[in-house]
Amino acid sequence: MKPLPIAGNPLVTREDLVLAFRQLSSPLQPYYSPGSARLELGGTSASYSREVAGYEGFSRVLWGLVPLLAGGETSELLETVLEGICSGTNPEHEEYWGTVLDYDQKSVEMAAFGLALALVPELLREKLTGEELERLAAWLRQINGRKLWDCNWLFFRVLVQIGFRKAGLPYDAALTGQTLDEIERFYLGDGWYADGVGGHSDYYVPFAIHYYGLVYAKLMESEDPERSRLYKERAALFARRFIHWFAEDGSALPYGRSLAYRFSQSAFWSALVFAGVEPFPVGVTKGIILRNLRWWFAQPIFAPDGTLTIGYAYPNLVMAENYNAPGSPYWALKTFLPLALPAEHPFWTAEELPLPEPDESLAVQQAPHLVFRRADSGTVPHVLAFNSGHGSSNEHTHTSAKYEKFVYSTLFGFSVPRAEWGLAQGAFDSMLALSEGDNLYRVKRRCEETRIAGDGLIYALWKPWADVEVHTWLVPGTPWHIRVHGIRTARTLDAAEGGFALGIERSGAPAGPVDTAVREDAAYAAFAGTASGILRMYGSGNAELIQPNANTNLLHPRTVIPTIRTRIEPGVTWLASAVYGEGGVSGGAGGWESAPVVSMAGGELVIHAGADGSGEPLLRRRLEL
Numbered sequence: 001m002k003p004l005p006i007a008g009n010p011l012v013t014r015e016d017l018v019l020a021f022r023q024l025s026s027p028l029q030p031y032y033s034p035g036s037a038r039l040e041l042g043g044t045s046a047s048y049s050r051e052v053a054g055y056e057g058f059s060r061v062l063w064g065l066v067p068l069l070a071g072g073e074t075s076e077l078l079e080t081v082l083e084g085i086c087s088g089t090n091p092e093h094e095e096y097w098g099t100v101l102d103y104d105q106k107s108v109e110m111a112a113f114g115l116a117l118a119l120v121p122e123l124l125r126e127k128l129t130g131e132e133l134e135r136l137a138a139w140l141r142q143i144n145g146r147k148l149w150d151c152n153w154l155f156f157r158v159l160v161q162i163g164f165r166k167a168g169l170p171y172d173a174a175l176t177g178q179t180l181d182e183i184e185r186f187y188l189g190d191g192w193y194a195d196g197v198g199g200h201s202d203y204y205v206p207f208a209i210h211y212y213g214l215v216y217a218k219l220m221e222s223e224d225p226e227r228s229r230l231y232k233e234r235a236a237l238f239a240r241r242f243i244h245w246f247a248e249d250g251s252a253l254p255y256g257r258s259l260a261y262r263f264s265q266s267a268f269w270s271a272l273v274f275a276g277v278e279p280f281p282v283g284v285t286k287g288i289i290l291r292n293l294r295w296w297f298a299q300p301i302f303a304p305d306g307t308l309t310i311g312y313a314y315p316n317l318v319m320a321e322n323y324n325a326p327g328s329p330y331w332a333l334k335t336f337l338p339l340a341l342p343a344e345h346p347f348w349t350a351e352e353l354p355l356p357e358p359d360e361s362l363a364v365q366q367a368p369h370l371v372f373r374r375a376d377s378g379t380v381p382h383v384l385a386f387n388s389g390h391g392s393s394n395e396h397t398h399t400s401a402k403y404e405k406f407v408y409s410t411l412f413g414f415s416v417p418r419a420e421w422g423l424a425q426g427a428f429d430s431m432l433a434l435s436e437g438d439n440l441y442r443v444k445r446r447c448e449e450t451r452i453a454g455d456g457l458i459y460a461l462w463k464p465w466a467d468v469e470v471h472t473w474l475v476p477g478t479p480w481h482i483r484v485h486g487i488r489t490a491r492t493l494d495a496a497e498g499g500f501a502l503g504i505e506r507s508g509a510p511a512g513p514v515d516t517a518v519r520e521d522a523a524y525a526a527f528a529g530t531a532s533g534i535l536r537m538y539g540s541g542n543a544e545l546i547q548p549n550a551n552t553n554l555l556h557p558r559t560v561i562p563t564i565r566t567r568i569e570p571g572v573t574w575l576a577s578a579v580y581g582e583g584g585v586s587g588g589a590g591g592w593e594s595a596p597v598v599s600m601a602g603g604e605l606v607i608h609a610g611a612d613g614s615g616e617p618l619l620r621r622r623l624e625l
Contacts, residue, residue: 004306006297011290014339014348018073020293021064021336025077027306028061036080037088037095041307042326044317048105055097057327058084059109062116064333067340070119082127085113089132089139097139102147105323110143111156111212117163118219119340124167137169144175151186151196152204154179155212162219180216180227183209191238192367198392200403201368202256206242206268207334210235214271235272236279242268243280243288244363244372247381248355250291251410254554255370255385256403257396258331259312260324262301266292267334273347274337282346283353289335290352296332308332312413312554319416319554321397362456362476371456375411375478380530380583382411386476388450389460404444405430406474406483411530411583412500413555415548427548429501429561430579432472432485434464434568435494444470457621467491471625475607479582480596482537484605485575486625493568495541499534500581501548502527503556514560518543523562524580531585534562537598538576541566572625574600 006023009016031041038054039061046053058081065075088097100106113136117124124133140160148154157179165171186193186209188201195204214235217228245253245265252265266289272278273285299313308329309315338347363372369390375382385408393399398416405414407430415427422439433441442464449461458474467490475482483497504514504527515526523543524533536543541564553559564577578595596618597608607619 004302006302006306009297011294011297012352014343017336017339018068020297021068021333021339022075023306024308024333025061025064025075029077029080031307032058032080032084033095035087035093035095036084037093037097038084039327044310044326046325046328047322048325051098052105053325053327055088056105056109056325057330058088059112060327060330060333062112063331064336064339066112066116066119067337069123070340071342073339078127085136086128086132089135100142100146103149104146107143107146107148107156108153110140111159113140114156114159114161114163115215117169118159118166118215121167137164137167140164144172149196150182151199152208152212154183155209158183158216159212162216165223166219187234188367190367191234191236191241192365194367200256200390200394202403203258203261203265204256206238207261207264207331210238210268211271211334214268214275214277217277218275232275232277235268235275236277239268239272239277239279241363241365243355244358244365244374245383245385246288246292246355247374247383247410248291249381250293250295251381251383252292253383253385253408253410254312254413255408257321257394257399259402259554260310260320260329261331262308262312262329263293263296263332263335267332267337270335270337274340280356281350281353283350284356286347286350287352287354289338293335314557316551316554316557318418318551319398364452364454364456366452369450369452370408371452371458371476373476373478375582380411382409382478382581382583384409384476384478384481384581386456386458386474386481388452388458388474389444389447389462391447391450393446400431400443400445401427404446406432406472407476407481407500407579409500409581412502412532412581413553415501415552415554415559415561418549418552423496423498423546423561423563424548427501427552427559427561428496428498428546428563429548429553429559431498432470432483433496433498434468434470435496436491437494441496444472457619465491468493469625471623473605473621473623475619477596480578480580480594482596482598482607483577483579484538484600484623486623487568487573487575488571488625489568489573490570492570495566495568495575496546497534497541497564497566497575497577498546499523499562499577499579500532501553501556501559501561502530502532503553503559505558506556516545516560518545523564525560525562526585529585530583531580532560532562533580534564535578535580535595536564536576537578538600539566539574541575576600576605 039057161176213231217231221228369388370385401416419425451459469488471486473484517524521536546561
């Protein structure tokens with residue numbers, strides 16, 4: 001498909017970002033309903049009704065439109081959106097958005113209207129009659145008495161209240177304070193929140209909880225200086241952790257749920273700029289935002305008419321959540337918050353700067369259970385996040401694939417199951433999959449115990465069946481990392497240890513040969529300068545290349561996964577593998593032959609660098625079940 005004009009947007013100046021919003025929003029005009037209160041983009045459904053999905057699409061465009069208007073720009077969508085507000089909040093209109101219930105998706109989308117009331121109250125008062133404005137407020141006020149999920153959803157009520165306050169409408173200060181106090185229960189320290197008590201620490205921390213907290217800090221600084229200061233301090237602390245999630249080419253780590261929101265990955269940095277928080281020079285923050293947008297706009301994420309699709313690096317319903325409707329991806333417009341800043345703001349005049357060099361080779365982040373490592377200099381930009389796993393599951397779609405892989409990667413992405421039968425349908429990259437011999441595989445779903453040592457060594461205990469214990473140790477590294485499993489089982493099992501999923505077909509790239517090599521103890525594949533492999537270091541098993549079902553990987557529609565398959569008998573079995581993944585490989589096997597040497601004796605794991613295994617070991621650690 002021919003690239004759309006947005007792919008050529010240089011994204012250097014404020015005018016470029018304004019143009020990018022117009023390029024994203026202009027294709028939407030034909031999809032508004034007759035009364036303009038719904039944005040009806042496609043025929044797929046979500047867990048809520050088609051009418052609510054249309055309202056969601058309408059609302060999510062406001063995350064970009066409102067900052068644009070606040071910054072003094074105009075939009076061809078303005079009159080359509082104003083008409084939609086009047087239709088959607090009028091109980092007599094056929095497109096009325098309706099009564100809001102407990103735990104209602106409608107509450108989620110109210111936050112964008114709160115932002116509108118806060119940033120452009122004069123425009124709304126000018127364009128809406130007093131009766132129309134009051135109907136909007138009355139409709140939004142329903143959120144005050146409704147139950148919300150005990151997670152980032154609580155902030156939706158807060159943003160509505162901020163909007164009321166800034167627009168001079170009745171404002172419930174006590175309810176706002178109570179809600180903010182409830183959110184305090186999610187704070188873990190070190191800048192990190194969880195998305196609810198006991199919840200995951202994923203992108204909902206930066207693009208939701210911190211994002212809304214920074215909006216609050218900016219807009220309520222005079223009314224609530226102490227809480228505003230606290231939110232800014234926490235965001236600055238978090239920024240020094242979250243920067244590890246980005247690669248120099250602009251890509252960010254594919255991890256967790258709601259990845260269909262795409263360039264909302266950089267929305268946190270936009271909120272930092274909006275709130276005037278500078279944990280790094282503003283040029284560094286600017287670079288993270290603009291490179292992330294450039295990376296995204298170069299991907300085939302658009303329909304031929306220029307509208308966003310559901311998916312990640314290409315249209316893909318396989319990886320989507322049950323709450324992803326056709327308009328859901330437009331939450332990505334939250335990253336356009338800097339458009340609310342005037343043209344003379346330092347963000348627009350600063351020189352774009354690269355990512356700073358990391359302070360440490362391994363960045364241990366206990367809250368998300370991840371250890372980060374950037375690929376060595378000279379290779380294709382690559383960030384890896386090694387994962388211990390979690391003690392609970394949010395039970396969203398493909399939760400094991402999104403939260404329990406051994407490692408996540410900006411270069412290889414990760415894969416989700418297409419169906420339940422066998423390794424091809426399961427697409428078990430960066431996982432140990434276990435079966436009772438019936439070709440139905442189980443993977444790590446939640447952990448009984450996890451630890452991350454100060455040197456980055458990761459441990460997890462997980463039980464795929466009540467009588468099967470798997471003790472897993474990960475030794476982070478690049479281009480090689482080590483996995484060790486001690487398995488105590490009362491049943492015979494088939495095991496499959498998957499390496500990175502290698503893309504063998506890429507949009508915009510000419511088709512070419514896939515370089516492969518398979519022997520009993522190792523499997524290797526390379527395509528277009530990127531290579532993936534796995535080497536059996538201890539225990540039995542045979543290597544092969546699994547070709548998963550199409551559209552299981554988030555980055556590449558077709559992949560191969562180097563895999564070691566093993567039969568495990570009842571008792572205790574030890575397995576160890578070295579897993580390879582690297583970009584910038586030019587011909588041949590690249591660094592494939594530089595595998596570390598792993599030995600195990602008497603429960604002691606010893607790792608040496610290089611093929612000859614000479615010199616002092618890189619790691620010596622006793623492992624016990």
